[in-house]
Amino acid sequence: HRSFHRNKYQNARCILNSGETKKLPGREEQLEELKQFFREHLENKSSGSLYVSGQPGTGKTACLSLLMHSPEFALSLQTVYINCTSIASIGGVYKKLSAELKLKSKGRTEHDNITAIQCYIQNSKDMLLVVLDEIDQLCSSKQSILYTIFEWPSLRNARLLLVGIANSLDLTERTLTRLNARCELKPKHIHFPPYTKQQIVEIFKSRLEEAEVLDIFPPVTIELLAAKVSAVSGDVRRALDIGRRAVEIAEQQKKAGNKKVNLQKFVMEAEGNIENLCKDILEPVQVTHVTAVVNKVYSASQSLHEDIEQSFPLQQKIMLCSLMLMLRNQRNKDITIGRLHEVYRRVCNKRNIHSLDQAEFVGLVDLVQTRGILHIIKKKEPRFGKVQLSWDEEEVTAALCDKQLIASILDDTASLNN
Amino acid sequence: ATKRVGTPKRNIHMSNIVEEMIFDKQDVLSTPKLKSKRSLAFGKEKDIEKILLEVTPKKPVEETPKRVQRSNSKYVKDSETPKTPSQKLKMIRSGELTPSFKEREGIEHSKLSKNDLQLARERLHVSVVPLSLPCREKEFENIYTFLEGKINDKCGGCMYISGVPGTGKTATVTGVIRALQKQVQEDMLPAFDYLEINGMRLTEPRQAYVHIYRQLTGKTVAWEHAHALLEKRFMTAAPRRITTVLIVDELDILCNRRQDVVYNLLDWPAKTAACLVVVTIANTMDLPERVLMGKVTSRLGLTRLTFQPYTHKQLQEIVTGRLGGSEAFKGEAIQLVARKVAAVSGDARRALDICRRATEIADSSKGKEICVNILHVQQALSEMIASAKVQAIKRCSRLEQILLQAIAAEVTRTGVEETYFMGVYTQFESIANFVGGILVPNTGQVLRLCSKLGAERLIICEHTRNDIFQKILLNVSTDDIHYALRVTPEATQ
Numbered sequence: 001h002r003s004f005h006r007n008k009y010q011n012a013r014c015i016l017n018s019g020e021t022k023k024l025p026g027r028e029e030q031l032e033e034l035k036q037f038f039r040e041h042l043e044n045k046s047s048g049s050l051y052v053s054g055q056p057g058t059g060k061t062a063c064l065s066l067l068m069h070s071p072e073f074a075l076s077l078q079t080v081y082i083n084c085t086s087i088a089s090i091g092g093v094y095k096k097l098s099a100e101l102k103l104k105s106k107g108r109t110e111h112d113n114i115t116a117i118q119c120y121i122q123n124s125k126d127m128l129l130v131v132l133d134e135i136d137q138l139c140s141s142k143q144s145i146l147y148t149i150f151e152w153p154s155l156r157n158a159r160l161l162l163v164g165i166a167n168s169l170d171l172t173e174r175t176l177t178r179l180n181a182r183c184e185l186k187p188k189h190i191h192f193p194p195y196t197k198q199q200i201v202e203i204f205k206s207r208l209e210e211a212e213v214l215d216i217f218p219p220v221t222i223e224l225l226a227a228k229v230s231a232v233s234g235d236v237r238r239a240l241d242i243g244r245r246a247v248e249i250a251e252q253q254k255k256a257g258n259k260k261v262n263l264q265k266f267v268m269e270a271e272g273n274i275e276n277l278c279k280d281i282l283e284p285v286q287v288t289h290v291t292a293v294v295n296k297v298y299s300a301s302q303s304l305h306e307d308i309e310q311s312f313p314l315q316q317k318i319m320l321c322s323l324m325l326m327l328r329n330q331r332n333k334d335i336t337i338g339r340l341h342e343v344y345r346r347v348c349n350k351r352n353i354h355s356l357d358q359a360e361f362v363g364l365v366d367l368v369q370t371r372g373i374l375h376i377i378k379k380k381e382p383r384f385g386k387v388q389l390s391w392d393e394e395e396v397t398a399a400l401c402d403k404q405l406i407a408s409i410l411d412d413t414a415s416l417n418n
Numbered sequence: 419a420t421k422r423v424g425t426p427k428r429n430i431h432m433s434n435i436v437e438e439m440i441f442d443k444q445d446v447l448s449t450p451k452l453k454s455k456r457s458l459a460f461g462k463e464k465d466i467e468k469i470l471l472e473v474t475p476k477k478p479v480e481e482t483p484k485r486v487q488r489s490n491s492k493y494v495k496d497s498e499t500p501k502t503p504s505q506k507l508k509m510i511r512s513g514e515l516t517p518s519f520k521e522r523e524g525i526e527h528s529k530l531s532k533n534d535l536q537l538a539r540e541r542l543h544v545s546v547v548p549l550s551l552p553c554r555e556k557e558f559e560n561i562y563t564f565l566e567g568k569i570n571d572k573c574g575g576c577m578y579i580s581g582v583p584g585t586g587k588t589a590t591v592t593g594v595i596r597a598l599q600k601q602v603q604e605d606m607l608p609a610f611d612y613l614e615i616n617g618m619r620l621t622e623p624r625q626a627y628v629h630i631y632r633q634l635t636g637k638t639v640a641w642e643h644a645h646a647l648l649e650k651r652f653m654t655a656a657p658r659r660i661t662t663v664l665i666v667d668e669l670d671i672l673c674n675r676r677q678d679v680v681y682n683l684l685d686w687p688a689k690t691a692a693c694l695v696v697v698t699i700a701n702t703m704d705l706p707e708r709v710l711m712g713k714v715t716s717r718l719g720l721t722r723l724t725f726q727p728y729t730h731k732q733l734q735e736i737v738t739g740r741l742g743g744s745e746a747f748k749g750e751a752i753q754l755v756a757r758k759v760a761a762v763s764g765d766a767r768r769a770l771d772i773c774r775r776a777t778e779i780a781d782s783s784k785g786k787e788i789c790v791n792i793l794h795v796q797q798a799l800s801e802m803i804a805s806a807k808v809q810a811i812k813r814c815s816r817l818e819q820i821l822l823q824a825i826a827a828e829v830t831r832t833g834v835e836e837t838y839f840m841g842v843y844t845q846f847e848s849i850a851n852f853v854g855g856i857l858v859p860n861t862g863q864v865l866r867l868c869s870k871l872g873a874e875r876l877i878i879c880e881h882t883r884n885d886i887f888q889k890i891l892l893n894v895s896t897d898d899i900h901y902a903l904r905v906t907p908e909a910t911q
Binding site for chain 1 (some may be wrong): 676678717722762764807835893894895
């Protein structure tokens with residue numbers, strides 16, 4: 001019994017990974033549009049270009065790889081998929097493409113590869129589908145590569161379907177303005193909007209049903225998770241990540257609780273009623289698990305509240321307080337490390353705390369920077385580096401005001417001036 | 419003709435690695451391919467080539483015997499004999515030759531001859547990582563369950579670990595890997611491959627591919643080739659693929675402008691065929707949001723773990739844990755170190771270094787009892803958390819001190835941090851006249867003083883060619899100057 005239930009967590013964890021999938025709920029519209037585009041061009045034997053845009057994690061690559069492997073198009077189309085981040089340099093895309101098409105080019109230069117590809121496009125009998133993923137990597141100052149590639153579909157006798165995938169909505173309009181001059185060159189644009197709450201719920205349900213572990217997520221928790229993610233980014237990778245983390249946390253908590261259960265089991269076995277135990281052995285993911293993960297991810301200064309209590313080194317606290325003191329009371333928000341150091345020293349001296357010298361202090365500010373509270377704009381001399389607060393001023397003050405020492409520093413305007 | 423060959427000239431790249439050369443008596447001087455090719459190409463030079471072939475072996479015959487005798491005692495392999503530098507390089511690249519260090523000839527001191535302090539110093543060295551890290555049990559558990567789950571599930575994933583330096587990130591991760599490998603040996607867990615790269619050890623982000631591939635196969639290839647081979651490995655499904663755990667230390671160094679390396683390293687785990695688990699380590703907590711592109715952050719995921727700086731209690735526990743049962747340290751001495759370090763950074767390395775320095779001081783002080791007390795620690799602290807600037811100002815010559823005072827006075831007069839030499843010189847003159855008994859130097863001499871203080875970094879000044887218009891900035895606080903000069907007897911006179 002126990003191994004079976006343990007597998008449920010495992011199954012849920014496995015099924016919530018962000019690998020490739022066969023089913024894409026929530027993307028029916030876009031899939032249909034893509035299919036329509038392919039079918040049209042297949043029937044007319046004409047070439048065309050397409051630009052697919054959307055935020056990360058909205059399923060662009062998943063949709064296209066699904067279509068590329070679907071039997072409807074796999075037989076009638078010759079498909080090539082290239083991820084543009086995997087090429088050595090921007091110009092290397094031609095070499096990669098000719099290698100994928102198994103072409104024999106005359107020489108090794110870029111130009112030879114281009115002529116070989118163009119020759120192939122103009123002479124081949126089959127339709128060719130070229131998918132260029134992360135096409136924004138091919139941008140250069142003159143955009144010669146992108147222009148060359150997007151002009152291929154308009155070559156004579158070409159039967160080429162070109163699909164470019166990228167994140168930005170207006171890449172083709174912004175960088176390839178010359179394509180607007182000729183209508184047949186302009187790529188058709190399909191946008192993948194971020195997933196809505198309902199779509200994320202559907203994705204979760206379909207995935208969990210597939211592994212038959214729907215009972216691990218009560219509907220309320222899925223709704224909460226989907227609402228949080230869709231409100232911020234609509235990135236399904238994030239949603240799956242949060243779901244998986246929630247399952248992991250639930251499992252860990254259960255493991256911790258297992259010791260108690262074992263004891264209970266021991267007692268119950270002695271009494272002879274095992275059925276009673278098996279009923280409540282699967283603990284579904286609670287709302288608290290999801291909120292714990294979400295809060296950790298989407299809030300910054302909340303962690304400061306906890307840190308101040310626990311493990312924020314004293315000198316770093318004083319440094320941060322001095323900075324807040326200066327920001328609150330001085331009109332000039334242009335704070336250099338040197339000026340901050342002087343105020344910090346006065347604050348330290350007043351409280352009989354040993355103060356660090358400048359070389360150490362620069363290191364100290366750097367350590368606080370790694371927490372993301374500050375940002376230092378580096379200058380030629382470390383003394384003149386500018387310190388900027390990256391978090392909300394009022395939130396940080398509110399977090400700092402809790403402690404007595406810190407609150408007293410924030411009121412200490414006398415140490416600002418000599 | 420069977421002839422012996424000489425030692426190939428040691429390659430420049432291998433200058434720091436001493437290779438054990440093994441030669442056999444039966445070594446045949448087979449003409450390397452390159453030579454034969456060349457002799458074909460330059461037909462006329464064939465004769466010269468022949469002469470060279472006859473002439474060259476003679477020298478080595480006289481040189482080699484020593485080597486042969488030495489190596490005879492060890493294993494002898496025919497195939498492992500490099501004949502030319504290029505052959506040797508080839509063998510190094512294919513991983514047939516393993517780099518080895520020359521061993522020391524003297525015998526190590528036995529442990530018995532060391533006193534308590536020396537033993538303590540050895541234990542306190544940063545490189546001696548204890549088997550189980552104290553005060554990091556929660557983080558250990560966290561990483562362990564993550565990796566164990568991934569290996570059991572046979573699916574890929576990413577994790578991001580952050581924390582300030584010296585908080586035990588890398589040590590904990592390698593500890594987890596060791597524990598997992600132990601589990602594998604006991605057949606409690608499926609086997610897995612373990613690779614690691616460190617961003618700081620790469621000359622260029624793309625060299626990461628080369629390092630990963632070398633750890634997989636032992637061969638060194640160019641990065642384009644390595645990348646293509648790795649992509650082939652991770653993209654295509656293999657029936658008996660085992661999980662690969664890849665540790666990427668210093669992730670922020672791998673981020674270049676295109677971010678293609680980071681993208682690839684984090685994109686492979688998303689492939690179902692890869693079975694790759696990537697654990698990335700960096701200092702910055704918000705690196706994904708601040709530096710990485712949106713698509714890379716999205717792939718990195720939300721499985722994150724932050725190592726908080728050590729508190730003083732934890733640092734105390736670490737140091738006492740290192741010392742074992744040794745009595746070399748007084749309890750309050752350890753506490754002082756722990757409190758001082760925890761107040762600044764919470765860096766365990768710092769605490770251990772200060773403790774080591776304290777043992778050295780105690781050792782040299784030749785006290786009757788061999789024990790580090792609070793005074794030794796205080797001395798070590800003042801050395802390591804030292805502010806040398808006040809001392810430096812005190813040790814300056816009289817004229818330099820007056821110059822510093824003049825700059826400080828000019829800053830207070832104008833209210834701007836940036837001063838010009840002209841104004842400073844006027845202040846200098848008036849102060850010198852006020853103090854009296856000083857012949858006021860001319861501007862050329864004061865410029866020399868300026869450049870000397872600039873070299874000491876007490877002030878920051880421009881190049882001297884700007885003459886009286888050069889900008890001068892103080893690199894110490896004005897308080898420091900007043901403090902240093904008030905205490906010295908000359909200033910009070």
